[in-house]
Amino acid sequence: MTGLLELDDIHTAYGTSLVLFGVSLEICRGECVCLLGRNGVGKTTTMRSIMGLTPPYKGRVRWKGEDVTGSHPHRMARRGIGFVPEDRRIFSELSVWENLDVAQRSAKRPGPWTIEAVYALFPKLRELSKRPGGVLSGGEQQMLTIARTLVGNPELLLLDEPSEGLAPVVVESLLAQVKRLKAEGLTILLAEQGLDFSLALADRAYVLQKGSVRFSGPAGELRENVELRDNLLAL
Amino acid sequence: MLELLDSGFVLGQLRSGVTTAIFLFLIASGLSLIFGVLRIINFAHGSLYMIGAYIAWDTTARLPGYGVSFWASVLVAACVVAVLGAVVERCLLRFVYRREEHYQLLFTYALVLIFSDAAKILWGTEAHSVSRPHGLAGSVELGGVRFPTYELVILAIGSMVVIVLWLSLNRTGYGRIIRAAALDREMLGALGTDVSSLYTTMFMAASFLAGLSGALITPIRSVVPGMDVEIIVDAFIVVVIGGLGSLWGTLLGSLVYGMVLAFGIVIFPRFSIFAAFALMALVLIIRPWGLLGRPIR
Numbered sequence: 001m002t003g004l005l006e007l008d009d010i011h012t013a014y015g016t017s018l019v020l021f022g023v024s025l026e027i028c029r030g031e032c033v034c035l036l037g038r039n040g041v042g043k044t045t046t047m048r049s050i051m052g053l054t055p056p057y058k059g060r061v062r063w064k065g066e067d068v069t070g071s072h073p074h075r076m077a078r079r080g081i082g083f084v085p086e087d088r089r090i091f092s093e094l095s096v097w098e099n100l101d102v103a104q105r106s107a108k109r110p111g112p113w114t115i116e117a118v119y120a121l122f123p124k125l126r127e128l129s130k131r132p133g134g135v136l137s138g139g140e141q142q143m144l145t146i147a148r149t150l151v152g153n154p155e156l157l158l159l160d161e162p163s164e165g166l167a168p169v170v171v172e173s174l175l176a177q178v179k180r181l182k183a184e185g186l187t188i189l190l191a192e193q194g195l196d197f198s199l200a201l202a203d204r205a206y207v208l209q210k211g212s213v214r215f216s217g218p219a220g221e222l223r224e225n226v227e228l229r230d231n232l233l234a235l
Numbered sequence: 236m237l238e239l240l241d242s243g244f245v246l247g248q249l250r251s252g253v254t255t256a257i258f259l260f261l262i263a264s265g266l267s268l269i270f271g272v273l274r275i276i277n278f279a280h281g282s283l284y285m286i287g288a289y290i291a292w293d294t295t296a297r298l299p300g301y302g303v304s305f306w307a308s309v310l311v312a313a314c315v316v317a318v319l320g321a322v323v324e325r326c327l328l329r330f331v332y333r334r335e336e337h338y339q340l341l342f343t344y345a346l347v348l349i350f351s352d353a354a355k356i357l358w359g360t361e362a363h364s365v366s367r368p369h370g371l372a373g374s375v376e377l378g379g380v381r382f383p384t385y386e387l388v389i390l391a392i393g394s395m396v397v398i399v400l401w402l403s404l405n406r407t408g409y410g411r412i413i414r415a416a417a418l419d420r421e422m423l424g425a426l427g428t429d430v431s432s433l434y435t436t437m438f439m440a441a442s443f444l445a446g447l448s449g450a451l452i453t454p455i456r457s458v459v460p461g462m463d464v465e466i467i468v469d470a471f472i473v474v475v476i477g478g479l480g481s482l483w484g485t486l487l488g489s490l491v492y493g494m495v496l497a498f499g500i501v502i503f504p505r506f507s508i509f510a511a512f513a514l515m516a517l518v519l520i521i522r523p524w525g526l527l528g529r530p531i532r
Contacts, residue, residue, distance in 0.1 A: 051425055077427035089422040091415045102415045105408050107427035152427055 003065070004029045004156055004187055005050065005081075010059030012042075012049045019045040020056065021211040027156065027189055032182050034202035034219065035191040036233060041208040043191035044086055047158045050189075051083045052076045077107050082154030086161040086191075088145040092134030096125055096144055099133050100151050107152025118147035121177060139170035146177075156187045163197045175200060195233065199223050207232045246380040248497040254386045254455075256493030257393030261448035262466055263473040263485045264400060265441030271417045271480030272437050275328065276336070278343040281467030282350035283320060283442050287312045287449025288458045289354055292363045295453075305368035305454075312450035313443050320442025324435050351463055360460055365453035385454055392451065396444070400482060413437065417480065472511055476518050478528020487526055 005027045012020040020042045027033050035043050048054040050061060052073045061069045063079055077083070091099050100115045119126040122143040128136060133144060142162060149157065162178065163171045175197060182188060182201060192198035198205070198219075205222050207215040215222075215232055222229055266280045294308030323346065331342045366372070367385045374381040404410040415423045416433055424430045456462070469492070477488025495514055499507030524530045 053421065053425060072429070073421075073424040074427050074429045077425060083425045085422065085425075089419055091418045091422070093418060094411065094415060098411050099415075101408060102411050102423070102428075103426045105412060105428075106423060109427075148426070 003027070004063070005189075006060075006062040007046070007050065008060040008062065010046075010049055010056035010061065012045050012054055012056040014045075014054065019211050020049065022059065023049075023208070023211070023213055024059075025206050025213065025216070027187060029155075029187055030185055031204065032188040032190060032202050034198040034205045035189060035208060036195070036198060036205055036222075037193070037208035038233065039193060042211045043208060044160055045211075046208070047083065047160050047189070047191060050076070050158060051081060053083075074106070077152060077154075078109065080109065080153070080155035081158065082107075082149035082152050082156065083158045084145050084149045084160060084162065086164060088141045090133035090136070090141050090144055090148075093132055095130050095132055096136070097129040099144060099148050100125075103148040104151040107154075109153040111153030113150045113153045115151060118150050121150075121180065122147055139166050139174070142166060142170075142174060143177075150181075154186075156189065157181070159188060159190045161191055161193065163192065163194060171197060195222070195229070243379045246378060248501065249494075250380060250382055250386065252493040252497030253490070254389060254493075255496055256489040257389055258448050258452055259469055259473050259492060260393060260486055260489035261396060261444050261451075263470040263477075263489055264396075264482065265444040266467075266470050267474050267477075267479055267481065267485045269438060269441045270474070272413060272420075273328075273332070273434050275332065275339055276343065277441075278340065278467060279323070279346035279350060280441070280445055281463040281465075281470065282347050282354075283316050283445035284449035284466050285354060285458075285460075285463035286319065286350060287316045287446030288453050288462065289358045289363075289449075290315050290446070291450030291453050292365050292458045293358065295365055305365070309447065309450040313447040316446025316449070317439045317443035320445075321435050321439040323442075324438035328438070329431065329434070347463060347467075351460060354463075355460055358458075362457040362459040364457045367454040389451060396447075397486060404482065472515050475515050475525060478525025481525065481527045481529070484525050484527030491526075 003026055007023055007025045009022045009024050010020055011018070011022060023042065023046055025033070035046060037043055045054060049056045052068075052071045052075070055070045059069070060067055063076075063081070068076065068079070091102065094102065097115070100118065104115065119129075124140060125143055125147055128140060133141065136144060146159070146162070159178070162174060166174065178188070178201060188201070190198055190201060199222060202219040205215070205217065205219045206213050207222075209232065215228070262280065262284055266277060269275060269277050269280070290312040291308045294311050295305055298304030298307060327346070328342075331339050334342075367383075371385040371388055374383045375387060376382070404414060412423070412428055412433065416428070416430060420430050473488040473492050474485060475488075476491055477486070478484030491514070492511055495511050496507055499510040503510060518525060
């Protein structure tokens with residue numbers, strides 16, 4: 001396996017409030033890595049740091065070996081990093097199709113994920129294609145936000161809390177769809193609070209606590225070792 | 236008041252209201268577009284209109300063969316102002332996007348003062364006028380009312396701008412990106428759009444419209460210092476009535492304001508400006524986000 005993305009001791013702050021204190025992690029091509037931790041430990045900030053939305057003030061971000069620290073978000077997107085934000089950020093007044101079209105034109109990365117292909121993965125979106133994004137249900141918006149990032153044909157997908165606020169049935173089908181993406185060879189970094197969703201998918205896991213990595217290892221270890229799990233993640 | 240019973244008179248006022256509305260729309264649409272996408276209130280937008288007028292007057296005077304030269308100078312004025320707008324955005328405005336609103340207001344107001352003095356240095360303080368282009372100096376009679384031909388041309392150009400703006404925003408890929416930028420610029424950037432170059436393009440397009448309207452108004456009104464501030468006040472009334480950031484709102488606001496000016500002068504001769512301000516105050520009380528705007532979240 002070859003290293004796709006590498007974070008080397010990154011420190012990130014919002015203004016004067018420090019959030020990340022030296023996070024290092026590595027993601028290899030084809031892997032599904034999950035970023036675990038309670039609310040507010042820095043999972044979203046880690047993703048925002050990778051994407052260049054909140055660049056780290058210290059440490060390095062490397063993409064395929066190249067130092068890309070401090071790159072603009074649009075450059076990261078065009079390099080092949082797709083960000084699916086936790087709050088979905090659908091363009092509410094644009095239709096479903098327009099949301100996808102804007103994303104495709106923005107990333108300028110032609111590939112297998114065309115609008116037709118994402119409609120095949122999420123058939124519901126085809127039915128809704130003329131509806132404004134703002135009127136979709138939570139689950140539909142979650143599909144749209146993933147689909148919107150997919151049409152940019154990313155090599156790495158940053159999925160921030162995809163199951164949050166969704167009904168269990170919806171989470172179930174979402175899980176199946178993300179599994180399909182993984183099976184097709186997409187590299188995924190998944191941030192989650194809940195273990196069920198993430199451990200069902202992940203090969204490896206990093207657990208964050210107060211802005212730094214407290215555990216890293218195979219996901220199976222967290223699945224089996226209850227004591228470790230409770231220690232790191234219990235509320 | 237009795238004049239209102241005369242249909243010819245009413246049509247005449249309607250005509251003058253529509254002409255005013257077109258110029259207001261050309262100006263205010265740029266202001267509204269800039270606010271909708273860049274989230275900046277650009278006081279200097281009226282200055283770009285004034286500079287457009289001066290350049291059109293200056294170029295017309297230099298070019299031989301009036302008639303062709305007028306339209307050529309309109310184009311020159313609009314393009315020069317568009318480039319000027321792009322320079323202002325790239326070199327100055329981009330440093331104030333993250334500042335607080337009152338800072339941005341002061342900043343663009345400073346630009347108003349700078350441009351106004353620069354215009355006085357370059358073109359003097361006396362009033363200049365441009366005569367109507369060849370072939371368009373006369374008038375056409377429609378339904379018992381004489382319409383100056385030039386105003387009909389303005390009507391055609393104005394309607395074309397409305398249609399082109401609507402089509403480009405709603406029926407083109409770039410327009411969809413612009414609408415997305417107005418809704419969530421950070422997300423759009425994370426999807427791969429270079430939002431900062433989009434801003435420059437938007438500012439350039441809005442400046443083009445300002446320069447265009449400044450150039451087109453020269454045969455109707457004289458080119459004088461102070462026309463910048465006068466138009467920006469009108470344009471703000473329009474966008475407040477119609478709703479900042481909304482294209483149809485800007486069109487509606489322009490028409491309403493144009494009509495209030497045209498008919499207000501008959502109904503309450505001394506208070507037509509007051510009527511416009513009263514209307515604006517009323518809109519602000521009932522729908523603070525304008526007739527067709529939407530509340531800012």
